[in-house]
Amino acid sequence: MKSSRIPGFYKKTIEERRELLKQALEFSDDDLSVLASQEALPIETADKMIENVIGTFPLPLGLGLNFLINGKDYIIPMAVEEPSIVASASHIAKIVRDAGGFKTEASERIMIGQIQVVGCKDFDYAKESILNVKNELIKAANATYPSIVARGGGARDLDVRILNDSPNSNYGKMLVVHVYIDTCDAMGANIINTMVESLAPTVEEITEGKVYLRILSNLADRCIAKATCVIPPELLVTGDYSGEEVRDGVISAFEFADSDPYRAVTHNKGIMNGIDPVIIATGNDWRAVEAGAHAYASRFGSYRSMTKWSVDAEGNLVGELELPMSIGTVGGAIRVHPISQLAHKMLKTESASELAQVIVAVGLAQNLGALKALVTDGIQKGHMALHSRSVAIAAGATGEMIDIIAEQLVKLKEIRVGKAKELVEQYTK
Numbered sequence: 001m002k003s004s005r006i007p008g009f010y011k012k013t014i015e016e017r018r019e020l021l022k023q024a025l026e027f028s029d030d031d032l033s034v035l036a037s038q039e040a041l042p043i044e045t046a047d048k049m050i051e052n053v054i055g056t057f058p059l060p061l062g063l064g065l066n067f068l069i070n071g072k073d074y075i076i077p078m079a080v081e082e083p084s085i086v087a088s089a090s091h092i093a094k095i096v097r098d099a100g101g102f103k104t105e106a107s108e109r110i111m112i113g114q115i116q117v118v119g120c121k122d123f124d125y126a127k128e129s130i131l132n133v134k135n136e137l138i139k140a141a142n143a144t145y146p147s148i149v150a151r152g153g154g155a156r157d158l159d160v161r162i163l164n165d166s167p168n169s170n171y172g173k174m175l176v177v178h179v180y181i182d183t184c185d186a187m188g189a190n191i192i193n194t195m196v197e198s199l200a201p202t203v204e205e206i207t208e209g210k211v212y213l214r215i216l217s218n219l220a221d222r223c224i225a226k227a228t229c230v231i232p233p234e235l236l237v238t239g240d241y242s243g244e245e246v247r248d249g250v251i252s253a254f255e256f257a258d259s260d261p262y263r264a265v266t267h268n269k270g271i272m273n274g275i276d277p278v279i280i281a282t283g284n285d286w287r288a289v290e291a292g293a294h295a296y297a298s299r300f301g302s303y304r305s306m307t308k309w310s311v312d313a314e315g316n317l318v319g320e321l322e323l324p325m326s327i328g329t330v331g332g333a334i335r336v337h338p339i340s341q342l343a344h345k346m347l348k349t350e351s352a353s354e355l356a357q358v359i360v361a362v363g364l365a366q367n368l369g370a371l372k373a374l375v376t377d378g379i380q381k382g383h384m385a386l387h388s389r390s391v392a393i394a395a396g397a398t399g400e401m402i403d404i405i406a407e408q409l410v411k412l413k414e415i416r417v418g419k420a421k422e423l424v425e426q427y428t429k
């Protein structure tokens with residue numbers, strides 16, 4: 001990779017952008033041929049991916065630029081329908097790049113499989129009995145999936161919880177076995193589910209209870225990725241706003257989100273604006289990551305901000321984002337969807353852990369992009385200017401008319417479909 005810093009990329013034509021991408025990634029024409037194809041996901045492939053297929057649903061694929069993470073350049077593929085997300089991520093990545101880039105780290109990648117047991121005669125005895133044969137159960141789980149063990153992963157540990165133990169509980173008492181599994185570079189749902197299903201009969205026998213659910217948990221709190229950035233205030237100057245004003249506004253916005261779930265949910269939606277498009281472009285399961293991220297944001301008892309923004313002793317703005325990141329670089333649709341294969345090739349990540357770290361860095365950038373706009377000019381200025389093109393299309397503009405109508409809407413400060421329809425009518429008269 002040469003550099004992810006490609007100034008004015010957005011002002012080029014699509015052909016010119018592809019050429020610049022080819023140069024930046026040192027790709028051949030063949031590498032990018034899937035982008036030029038009218039049918040990036042062949043219908044025959046789509047028909048094998050899900051059920052009752054009648055077509056495909058294309059999304060725009062844009063590039064998050066300027067990302068420097070742990071000293072390495074990344075061009076970030078982002079599949080998303082909403083305007084201004086890609087621009088905003090690139091905008092903040094450019095600022096953070098000048099501040100030395102994002103720093104990231106990740107925990108080991110341990111996912112959780114759950115086995116639910118009900119109707120035990122003695123729950124404490126059942127728990128003790130499972131823990132007494134923990135090593136045998138781990139061995140048995142690994143025997144059902146030798147290939148993941150050969151790759152250096154597999155079941156590592158096991159734990160037992162008793163739920164609804166209090167006499168005042170509304171629900172029946174149940175025992176839940178947690179199997180902790182290293183799924184290597186796979187998200188691992190199928191690996192985990194195979195393992196916990198295989199253990200179920202033995203667990204029933206030992207606990208003298210009935211097993212119902214045998215499934216992974218999407219609260220992947222042992223599969224964590226964390227990104228940080230430290231930005232001097234002079235890099236945050238925006239129009240007439242000083243860097244210190246922007247920094248303090250961002251911190252206050254964080255404190256608002258961290259104190260109020262009504263704000264936290266919008267703040268966190270802004271973070272997922274960055275995360276989901278990368279998850280989708282890389283063929284990963286965005287429902288799994290979304291569910292895990294929001295549950296993790298509630299881990300201290302109320303729903304709070306996923307990010308943390310503070311000031312350090314030198315007056316720099318410090319941003320942090322830590323999230324469960326149950327993604328893979330293999331498995332699921334990753335090697336099936338041609339665009340996802342290209343996305344992985346573009347990212348050049350060497351492991352699922354590295355990809356997880358890139359994704360949280362994009363989430364952190366996206367949050368700052370939104371907060372910086374919100375504490376200065378407001379969200380409408382940058383966002384609506386870019387949204388104006390979609391509004392023009394929704395009003396019936398086509399071809400060169402789209403940009404003309406969009407510009408008129410921005411000038412008139414009336415970016416709405418009704419106004420756009422009037423302008424389209426005038427234009428076509």
Ligand SMILES: CC(C)(COP(=O)([O-])OP(=O)([O-])OC[C@H]1O[C@@H](n2cnc3c(N)ncnc32)[C@H](O)[C@@H]1OP(=O)([O-])[O-])[C@@H](O)C(=O)NCCC(=O)NCCSC(=O)C[C@@](C)(O)CC(=O)[O-]
Pocket residue numbers: 006007008009010065066082083084085086087088089090091092094266267268269270271273369370371373374379381382383386
């Ligand atoms: C839109 C910007 C970036 C403009 O911001 P700007 O200051 O006008 O940008 P600039 O002209 O100074 O350009 C700086 C860099 O930004 C990028 N950039 C700049 N323009 C483009 C473009 N057209 N296409 C692609 N990239 C663009 C590009 O990398 C460029 O560098 P260059 O290439 O020139 O060296 C800014 O206003 C912004 O970040 N706004 C926030 C947008 C946002 O957050 N959108 C999300 C949708 S709103 C939402 O859903 C979430 C929310 C807001 O509710 C969350 C919350 O409440 O917390």
Ligand SMILES: NC(=O)C1=CN([C@@H]2O[C@H](COP(=O)(O)OP(=O)(O)OC[C@H]3O[C@@H](n4cnc5c(N)ncnc54)[C@H](OP(=O)(O)O)[C@@H]3O)[C@@H](O)[C@H]2O)C=CC1
Pocket residue numbers: 147148151183184185186187188189190191192216218285288328330331332333
């Ligand atoms: N609640 C949820 O989130 C659920 C999600 N799902 C879905 O499950 C899918 C993900 O499951 P997952 O088990 O990851 O996918 P797969 O079963 O498709 O793929 C994982 C397989 O890839 C192979 N593999 C090749 N290289 C590696 C490597 N370096 N590290 C790890 N494995 C490797 C392994 O098989 P081998 O060793 O044999 O080569 C492994 O079993 C997603 O599509 C998701 O949507 C399904 C159920 C529930």
